[in-house]
Each structure stands twice: as C-alpha cells, then as structure tokens.
Amino acid sequence: xxxxKELYENNKEKLKKLLxxxxxxxxxxxxxxxxxxxxxxxxFDEDTKEYVDxxxxxxxxxxxxxxxxxxxxxxxxxxxxxxxxxxxYLAKTNEQAQKxxxxxxxxxxxxxxxxxxxxxxxxxxxxxxxxxxxxIETDLGDVLVQMFExxxxxxxxxxxxxxxxxxxxxxxxxxxxxxxxxxxxxIVSFFRKTHRPKILNANISLTSANAVxxxxxxxxxxxxxxxxxxxxxxxxxxxxxxxxxxxxxxVYDALLQxxxxxxxxxxxxxYISFIRGPSSTNDVYGQKVIGMYGAQEVAIILxxxxxxxxxxxxxxxKEFLHCISCKACNYVCxxxxxxxxxxxxxMGLGACGIIKDYIHNGIESAVKNGLFxxxxxxxxxxxxxxxxxxxxxxxxxxKIAVSKNLAPPPLKSYLQNITTKKNPFK
Amino acid sequence: MVKLIYHGCINLSKLPNLCEAGTELIKFLEPExxxxxxxxxxxSLLFHTDEEGARKNCNEVxxxxxxxxxxxxxxxxxxxxxxxxxxxxxxxxxxDVKINHISQFLSKPEYxxxxxxxxxxxxxxxxxxxxPCHMKNARIPIFxxxxxxxxxxxxxxxxxxxxERELSTCCGAGAGVYSSFKEVSNxxxxxxxxxxxxxxxxxxxxPCSFCYVSFKRLESEKNPRFKILKLEExxxxxxxxxxxx
Numbered sequence: 001x002x003x004x005k006e007l008y009e010n011n012k013e014k015l016k017k018l019l020x021x022x023x024x025x026x027x028x029x030x031x032x033x034x035x036x037x038x039x040x041x042x043x044f045d046e047d048t049k050e051y052v053d054x055x056x057x058x059x060x061x062x063x064x065x066x067x068x069x070x071x072x073x074x075x076x077x078x079x080x081x082x083x084x085x086x087x088x089y090l091a092k093t094n095e096q097a098q099k100x101x102x103x104x105x106x107x108x109x110x111x112x113x114x115x116x117x118x119x120x121x122x123x124x125x126x127x128x129x130x131x132x133x134x135x136i137e138t139d140l141g142d143v144l145v146q147m148f149e150x151x152x153x154x155x156x157x158x159x160x161x162x163x164x165x166x167x168x169x170x171x172x173x174x175x176x177x178x179x180x181x182x183x184x185x186x187i188v189s190f191f192r193k194t195h196r197p198k199i200l201n202a203n204i205s206l207t208s209a210n211a212v213x214x215x216x217x218x219x220x221x222x223x224x225x226x227x228x229x230x231x232x233x234x235x236x237x238x239x240x241x242x243x244x245x246x247x248x249x250x251v252y253d254a255l256l257q258x259x260x261x262x263x264x265x266x267x268x269x270x271y272i273s274f275i276r277g278p279s280s281t282n283d284v285y286g287q288k289v290i291g292m293y294g295a296q297e298v299a300i301i302l303x304x305x306x307x308x309x310x311x312x313x314x315x316x317x318k319e320f321l322h323c324i325s326c327k328a329c330n331y332v333c334x335x336x337x338x339x340x341x342x343x344x345x346x347m348g349l350g351a352c353g354i355i356k357d358y359i360h361n362g363i364e365s366a367v368k369n370g371l372f373x374x375x376x377x378x379x380x381x382x383x384x385x386x387x388x389x390x391x392x393x394x395x396x397x398x399k400i401a402v403s404k405n406l407a408p409p410p411l412k413s414y415l416q417n418i419t420t421k422k423n424p425f426k
Numbered sequence: 427m428v429k430l431i432y433h434g435c436i437n438l439s440k441l442p443n444l445c446e447a448g449t450e451l452i453k454f455l456e457p458e459x460x461x462x463x464x465x466x467x468x469x470s471l472l473f474h475t476d477e478e479g480a481r482k483n484c485n486e487v488x489x490x491x492x493x494x495x496x497x498x499x500x501x502x503x504x505x506x507x508x509x510x511x512x513x514x515x516x517x518x519x520x521x522d523v524k525i526n527h528i529s530q531f532l533s534k535p536e537y538x539x540x541x542x543x544x545x546x547x548x549x550x551x552x553x554x555x556x557x558p559c560h561m562k563n564a565r566i567p568i569f570x571x572x573x574x575x576x577x578x579x580x581x582x583x584x585x586x587x588x589x590e591r592e593l594s595t596c597c598g599a600g601a602g603v604y605s606s607f608k609e610v611s612n613x614x615x616x617x618x619x620x621x622x623x624x625x626x627x628x629x630x631x632x633p634c635s636f637c638y639v640s641f642k643r644l645e646s647e648k649n650p651r652f653k654i655l656k657l658e659e660x661x662x663x664x665x666x667x668x669x670x671x
Contacts (some may be wrong), residue, residue, distance in 0.1 A: 008606065011607070012607075015607065015609045018609065033613060033617075037589070037595075038589060038593045038594075038595070039588065039589045039593050042593060334595075334596040334598055334610065334614055335598075335603070335610050337613065337614070337617075338598060338609065338610040338611075338612070338613035338614055339609055339610060339613070372602075372603065372606060372607070373603060373607055373610060374601060374603070375559075375596055375598055375599065375600040375601050375603045375610060376474060376559070376600045376601035377559045377563075377596035377600060378559060378563045379596065382562075382563070382592065395473070395474050395475075398474050398475050398601075399474075399475055399476060399477055401475075402475040402476055403476075407475065408605070408606035408607075409606075410602075410605040410606045411471070411475070411602045411605050411606050414471055414602060414605055415471055415472065415475060415476065415479070418467050418469055418471060418472060418479075418483065419472075419479060419483075422435075422464070422466040422467050423435040423438070423439060423466075423467050424435060424467060424471060425435055425436060425439035425440060426435075426439065
C-alpha cells in the first residue's frame with residue numbers, strides 16, 4: 001500500500017498543475033471556478049422557485065421509502081418491467097452487469113450511447129474497449145470529450161463545457177478538415193450534420209435512466225438534445241443500464257425525481273421520455289405485434305453491486321443511496337471550485353466522485369483523487385434537494401484513511417498533537 | 427459554578443492578541459468570567475478523522491469542564507462553538523455546559539448598551555461581515571447576532587457581501603485542509619476579497635479564527651485596500667476609541 005506521504009506528494013504534484021496556464025487541469029479549474037458557485041446555483045427564476053418550494057420536501061421521504069425497502073421495490077420493478085415486454089436482469093455485481101450487457105450486444109460491434117454516469121461507473125465503457133466495441137457518443141458534451149480524447153474528470157451534466165469554442169473549431173479542423181466558426185450555433189450545426197445521420201442508422205443503443213418506476217416499469221429519461229429520444233426509438237434494440245437506486249416507488253415519484261433533477265439545477269429539459277417496453281401495434285385485426293416504428297427489443301439491466309449490502313449492513317454508504325444524481329453538489333463544492341478536476345475521480349467531480357471512487361476502487365484511490373481536499377463546508381448537503389449527508393460520508397472515509405495511515409503528514413501531525421499534547425499547534 | 431473564557435487552541439497558540447481582546451471584552455461585561463490554565467483542545471479535527479479519538483477527547487474535555495465546575499463557556503473560536511454545540515451532544519447526550527460564541531454573548535441588549543459602540547473617525551466607515559461555515563452549519567446556526575452588534579455601532583455602515591448568510595463562500599481552511607492544501611484557500615479567499623472590494627467596505631470582519639488566518643495570509647500577499655479584523659478585535663478597538671486606519 002502507498003503511504004499517506006506518497007499520496008500527499010502526489011496530490012501536491014497535481015495541484016502544481018494549477019500554476020501552469022497551459023495545463024488541462026488549469027483550463028478546467030479556471031472555467032469551473034467561474035461557472036460554479038452557490039450563489040449562481042440558487043438564482044432560481046420565479047417558475048423554478050415556485051416548483052422547487054412546492055415539491056422539494058417530498059423528495060427525502062420518497063427516497064427514504066425506497067432505500068428502506070430497496071429489495072422490495074427492486075423485485076416489484078423487475079415484475080413490472082417484465083409485464084411491459086422488455087427483458088429485465090438484476091446484476092448482482094458490476095462484472096455481472098458487463099457480462100449481461102455483452103450478451104445483449106451479441107455480434108454488434110458498434111454501440112451508440114447517450115450520456116450515462118452509470119455505464120461508466122459499472123465499467124461498461126471499459127468492457128467495450130476490452131472487447132473491441134466501438135462506442136459512439138451522442139450527447140454533445142461526450143462527443144466533444146471523445147473528440148478531444150479528454151481523459152480527466154469533468155462535469156457530468158455537461159462533460160465538454162470547459163472547451164473554448166475556438167479550441168473546438170480548431171479540433172474540428174484537425175480531425176475533419178472542416179472550417180467551423182468558433183461559436184455555439186456553428187459548432188452545434190456541424191455536429192447535427194455529422195452525428196444525426198449516424199444515430200438514424202444505429203442498431204443498438206445504450207442509455208441509463210433518470211428514474212425507474214417500480215409500480216409500472218417505466219424507464220424515465222430527461223434530455224435537451226433529442227439524442228435520447230432518437231436512440232430509444234430508432235435503433236431496433238435499446239439497452240438500459242442503471243443502478244437499483246434509480247428505482248422509485250411510483251411513476252409519479254419518477255416524475256417528481258426527474259423534474260427535481262432538472263429544476264434544482266435551473267434547467268428545464270426539452271424532453272422527458274417514459275419508456276415502457278418495445279414499440280408495438282394492435283392495428284392488424286387486434287393482434288398485438290411487437291416492433292413497429294420504435295425499438296423492437298428493450299433490455300434493462302438493473303445493477304445492485306454494493307447497494308443492498310449497504311442497506312442490510314446499515315453502513316454509512318446507505319445514506320448515499322438517497323442521492324438522485326442531480327449533480328447540484330458538484331456546482332456548490334468549495335474544493336471543486338478551487339481546484340477543479342483535481343478533486344474528482346473518473347466517476348465525477350467532488351464528494352460524489354470521491355465516494356464512488358472509494359466504493360469501486362478503495363480508500364487509497366479516494367485519497368489519491370483528493371479526499372483530504374474536502375473542507376467540510378457542507379455546501380453539498382446544504383444545497384442538496386434530498387439533504388444527502390455527503391459530509392458525514394466524507395468524514396467516514398477520512399476516518400478509514402487515517403486508520404490506514406493515509407492522511408497527509410501535516411494533518412497527521414496535528415492529530416497526534418491533539419492526542420498527546422491536547423493542542424494541535426504545540 | 428464557573429463561567430469560562432475558552433479561546434480555542436488556534437488562538438492560544440497563534441493569535442494571542444485575539445485572546446487578549448476577547449478576555450478584555452468578556453471580563454468588562456461579566457467580571458466573573460475566568461480563564462483556566464491549559465485548557466484542552468475541543469478536538470475539532472478528530473471529529474473528521476478518528477471516531478474513537480473524538481469520543482475519548484470529548485469525554486476528557488467534558489470531565490475537565492466538570493472538574494473545574496464550568497457551567498457556561500464563551501468562546502472566540504467559531505470552530506470550537508460548532509464542535510461543542512453540534513458534535514459534543516452526539517457523543518455525550520448529557521452534555522450540559524452552556525456554550526456561547528462571543529457574538530451571542532456581546533449581542534445581548536444590555537451589553538450593547540454598556541459598550542455603547544461608536545466608530546471614532548470623522549467620517550462614517552463602511553464595514554462588511556463574512557459568515558463562516560462553522561457558524562452557518564452549527565446545530566444552532568449564528569447569522570443574526572454579529573449583524574445585530576455591527577449594525578448597532580454608530581458611525582458605521584454594515585455592507586452586505588455579494589454572497590452572505592447560507593450562501594457565503596467558504597474560506598477553504600476547514601477540516602484541516604489548510605494544514606495540507608493551502609491551494610483551496612488561495613482560490614476561495616481571493617474570491618471573498620473580490621466580494622469585499624465590490625462591497626466597498628474598508629474593513630472585513632470575521633468571527634472565525636480559521637477564516638481570519640486564511641484571510642491574513644492572503645492579505646500579506648495581495649495587499650488589499652481593506653483591513654481584516656476579527657470580531658472581538660474590532661469591538662475591543664472601538665471600545666478603546668481607536669481609529670482604524
């Protein structure tokens with residue numbers, strides 16, 4: 001195991017990159033520090049404020065009902081989904097989810113996907129890479145990340161938001177030999193022309209879900225770009241992969257959850273899709289035929305991995321299951337604003353990214369990715385629509401790290417002084 | 427029955443002038459308040475890092491307070507205030523020592539009357555106040571008391587920071603981050619300074635020693651056109667009739 005000193009030095013080396021204006025880390029932090037802030041996050045317009053004030057108090061009880069009865073709702077969701085004519089699997093682990101996904105993909109070598117933090121977290125993208133499957137991103141943010149071959153963590157709601165239009169235009173010239181004006185409309189128009197026809201010819205698509213209704217099996221997805229609408233309707237097969245914590249008790253809860261995911265971030269998505277199995281028609285003599293204009297096959301892989309274990313053991317990670325993945329905590333995080341994607345893992349910025357990193361890669365990785373940069377300002381909890389106690393989870397992670405001798409040496413010395421001299425500064 | 431002035435170890439070890447200011451003010455208003463020798467650290471960092479250590483330290487501090495018959499304490503440290511009111515009852519349900527932050531102590535109407543504060547300069551002075559995380563996140567949050575004190579000072583205009591109260595910007599020094607990664611505070615403190623500049627205040631008042639240390643470090647680098655003073659330091663200067671240039 002690496003020592004706390006080595007991890008600390010590694011963190012300090014990364015932070016030095018913030019002094020180099022040409023580094024990718026500087027570029028992200030510079031953009032993010034100006035974009036993200038508590039104040040900007042809370043500047044709701046009147047409509048949004050009205051909606052948030054009216055409904056936000058309903059979220060925590062709904063999530064508690066789900067988390068406290070996770071197995072029951074998972075079972076109910078599986079049955080409901082099955083009734084819709086979709087295939088449904090419960091993967092016990094991420095590895096099992098990867099196998100099921102590859103099995104559903106069959107001989108197809110090209111995958112069209114929407115933005116999906118779950119797919120990344122569950123190792124689906126790595127499994128694709130390992131098996132020579134070409135992944136074509138369709139969310140413009142991910143398209144940009146893919147074009148730039150950007151490896152560092154970024155803001156999951158808009159993963160390419162930190163690229164300057166002139167950078168994008170230059171990259172398009174380099175990759176496609178096309179001159180594009182360095183502005184939003186011109187860049188969007190370019191990708192509409194190049195990427196939309198590709199989606200129209202896709203055979204298999206992959207999306208995650210913003211919510212899954214246990215009572216009627218609806219898969220609920222929110223988007224602005226229209227890529228999810230196309231991906232879930234046009235290809236013959238649509239695969240959904242998501243954690244079981246995306247399940248909610250009822251379809252009304254699903255609408256509440258997805259609306260709050262948007263509104264809490266002062267966004268109003270253009271489309272909300274409720275998908276209940278493959279397309280079908282009864283128009284030929286009343287006979288139900290599966291597969292009309294929309295998808296002919298829908299396969300849903302619900303992934304447990306660490307989730308029911310956290311509930312059964314009542315571990316500190318149980319609290320994390322209340323999260324609705326709105327990413328608001330990214331936006332208000334003190335350390336994230338200050339150091340950008342140096343305090344982050346591949347699974348996201350800030351506390352959520354670090355906690356997921358711990359779950360999947362262990363405490364050493366969490367420390368390496370900046371666990372001890374968390375200032376415990378508690379903005380993440382204070383501005384969470386579900387009041388998820390991320391600060392408490394982060395404290396638990398720090399306790400684990402300290403017990404394994406992974407704390408930064410200056411902090412370690414303070415802690416020793418409190419115990420031995422009753423004063424950290426003596 | 428002892429009323430204790432609890433400075434907090436950062437002040438005792440690094441900021442003796444703040445301890446003096448706090449003691450002078452508290453004793454002026456309530457002479458029975460006492461300082462005790464070698465007060466133990468409240469254990470702040472242990473709550474983030476060591477469950478058993480935190481529990482043990484809580485019990486030791488509580489025993490020390492009990493041994494010295496302390497029934498009430500007033501602290502000039504926002505961190506100590508937060509840990510005493512938020513964390514101690516979690517570890518010691520019977521914790522019964524009354525905890526005050528100095529802003530709660532000073533804002534009592536009778537003490538405000540006794541102090542009768544006035545800025546002695548010829549012209550009115552603009553000041554601003556920064557809400558620290560330790561006070562906004564405490565089980566009993568403190569937003570109003572410092573504002574009551576500062577807005578009642580004659581010849582002073584209290585200016586709001588762009589981001590204040592629940593929205594206020596963290597100084598980046600909490601949870602021991604300052605000891606290891608000053609990079610966080612470099613950014614956030616610069617942002618707070620930007621807000622102070624925008625407020626046109628000539629003095630930035632903080633009630634938190636960690637924010638104070640963070641601000642003072644950047645003050646020496648950035649040389650901003652405003653003073654940084656800790657709440658009790660500012661009030662004590664006014665009490666003595668000092669003009670703050």
